[in-house]
Amino acid sequence: MQVAIAKPTYYLHNSRNCVSSIAAPATTRRRSLQPRFSIHFSDQTQTGRRSGGYQPALWDFDSIQSLHNQYKEEVHRTRAQGLIDQVKMLLVEEMDHVGRLELIDELHMLGISCHFEKEIIQILNSIYLNYETDQRDLYSTSLGFRLLRQYGFSVSQEVFDCFKNDEGSGFMPSLAQDIKGLLQLYEASFLLTHGENTLELAREFAIKFLQKKLDDDDDDDYLVSSIWHALEFPSHWRVQMPNARSCIDACKRRPDMNPIVVELAKLDINIVQAQFQDELKETSRWWESTCLVQKLPFVRDRIVECYLWTTGVIQRREHGYERIMLTKINALVTTIDDVFDIYGTVEELHQFTNAIQSWDDIESMKQLPSYMQLCYLALYNFVNEMGYATLVEKGFNSIPYLRKTWVDLVEAYLIEAKWYYSGHKPTLEEYMNNAWISIGGVPILSHIFFRLTDSIEKEGVESMHKYHDIIRASCTILRLADDMGTSLDEVERGDVPKSIQCYMNKKNASEEEAREHVRSVMAEAWKTMNGEMMRAAADDDSPLIFSKYFVEAVANLARMAQFIYQDGSDGFGMQHSKVNKLLRGLLFDRYA
16 A cells, blocks of 8 residues: 655645634644734845745645555554564574674664664673774774764774784775775774874775775675765765665665565664654644745745754654654744845844844834744744743753854844845855854754753753854754855855855865865864764763763764755755655655
């Protein structure tokens, strides 16, 4: 039985009436209600109003709400549990440590490792106890290093010293024939932290010979395919669920792949899709109820793409509420971004910024043009709603901190708007000091922090809102990945120069040189995040500033940015075909 697939729509907005209150619960809305207010604003073609040139939404409200998925039925969950039990038996069977490591790696790639966290930690703990003293080959050493660090075990880069040449300046040339080992060495190198030069050398060494393998070998076997995908996107930078489908396809081609694991992965991805569709329906009802698209037709209608982001950022099945919340944040950030980038005049943007800064509801709204009143009240209601939920559940008033992040965001937007209207071309340093905030990651992470932190302590709250290094690192990657994919389109329509253009202007460099510099900055940011992820995941008694679930989400925000803007294309605003294919596979098309 096929699930219903949301049908494309070829118009920008539908003509249905909006509800009378954007704060009304979506489940209580009646479609026949007439709005109590109507917002009108002048023609968008007037002087000072720009166009984003965005395409219409591909999925309309009715087609999303019509989704039906048979995998919500209990029979499929019962079958999945039986397969989970069988895989657990595989994990405890007599097997060498390399076989266990490979199985753990496969479970992670297929997006089903969440079912076996306890068993995985036990296995890795056993391997870790003797890991640095055991003598192993390059393949098993590299695979073990990557998985141990990924799960928070503190493994020194010195485990690779035995593979270096006599001078210690590089790796032994004889390793060039060990392609499987080199592939794992390359993958392991992406878990490096600051100052780990051995891992820097490892990556350079591995890339040289892996690339040569691709150049010399035209066979489309599993190893060559794995090398190609790794060089395109290392596993440490991949998000689980959006990539699970392609990983299942790849594993099915392997003759040594356990069929039980593949069957579980196929069934699991369909069950998860059913959950995702229910969450998407709820966020779609909220988006429809805000009337933002109907009343502000210059705004990007991207609720499905906004939800797609959440499946990579917040991956754990039990965090459905957080995915719904994050989708709403993404939609609000996108709306405000379009107000500043496309429609608002400088005077209006000052007024909007002042309203967010004062945050006093009706009084702030009085000074705003009518179209901004709707946008302001949608944000105001949402933040207060989230603050109320945190106060009820955790006894902490988060509203002042949530407000701060939105104030910081609109102030950063205003700076960029002033640059645009004055014709100012910022230096790269000037641009980045503002742009890592203007990308919108700060309010996203603030809201996630309060949801994924069980015991809210003052140190953690202040570190989050003083923008700890891991917050800035994640937002920097988010900004630079966005720039790599969207800068040409944004500059073409008249936006301020982005990081690539700023570097080109400063260094008189080519575009490719600028992109290479941006990639190097992103790599440095990853070193910062790697260190924090290992500390948060470590199973010890040391005090932590942030919970491991929050740190996981911080890293996943960066991963998802690189996923969405891969290949230097805008997979969000311009609906890039590669991302859309993955989106359809994750959210709409049943895995057969």
